[in-house]
Amino acid sequence: MGSISLDKDIILDAAEEAIRRFGPHKANICDAAKALKVSHAAIYRYFENKTALWNAVTERWLNRIFAPLEPILHEDLPVEKKLHRWLTLLVQGKRKSAFDDPEMFANYTAMAAEASEVLERHMEQLVSQLESIIIQGATEGKFSVAEPHQAAKAIFLATSRFHHPAFVNEWYNDDVEQNFQTVVALLTNGIKTRC
Structure with missing residues (x-):
């Protein structure tokens, strides 16, 4: 050769x-x-x-797809909007990859079913980014959470129906966008500081 x-x-x-x-x-x-x-x-x-x-x-494919999430952490936005924007781009990235790159998404889905170390690292990275937004919100007095890491993990899990490959068939439902917006609003209201 x-x-x-x-x-x-x-x-x-x-x-x-x-x-x-x-x-x-x-x-x-x-x-x-x-x-x-x-x-x-x-x-x-x-x-x-x-x-x-x-x-x-x-791992390289996931890093490429979710590269746009990191810069959101540094954007000059109100923290509630930053949280919403981050979650929206997370969901859009997964949907776009499923529709535009079905073979690579199938590879990712197979790995998700096996709970691979690559996906565990990927999830930890995403939860860490969410935690960073929540800590910013707590520092600014906008969010009230006792454990930012646990809150980030809870938000990630609560929105998983919209970004986990196990639910890809539901992404085609007519009401998926309305459901996503409702869940994000409830989660954001749940961590807001009460006056």
Whole structure:
């Protein structure tokens, strides 16, 4: 086979394309190796096995999709609007990925069913961002919460029907947007400081 200068990003690109082309269950390391014109052994120098490679592909994909969430933490917005904007972009990112990139979303869904470490890290990162917004709200006297981390986790779980892949079929319902807005309003009102 021809020689190519390999690195993890090149391998991840090839594996992501293999997943899109063949689906997450049919694609394998050999498909990525063929696309790169290298032996599958060359890929094993970078990734221990298919699971490690698929995990890395999914983690990179998730980071790309949810990159727009981090800047919201630094926006000059009232904290209630910041919380609403963050949750809205979280939901929109998941929906867009499900509709626009179905094979990668299927890969993500399969990992979610297995409760992988990649998804646990992803969830922790999202909860940490929510916690940051809640701490800002508490510091400004807008939110009243005893445990910001627990409140962030509760909000994340309470909105999971709108962003967890297990509920993807419900995202097509006519009333999903109204339901989401109602849940976010209730959650925000629940943590607001009472005068």
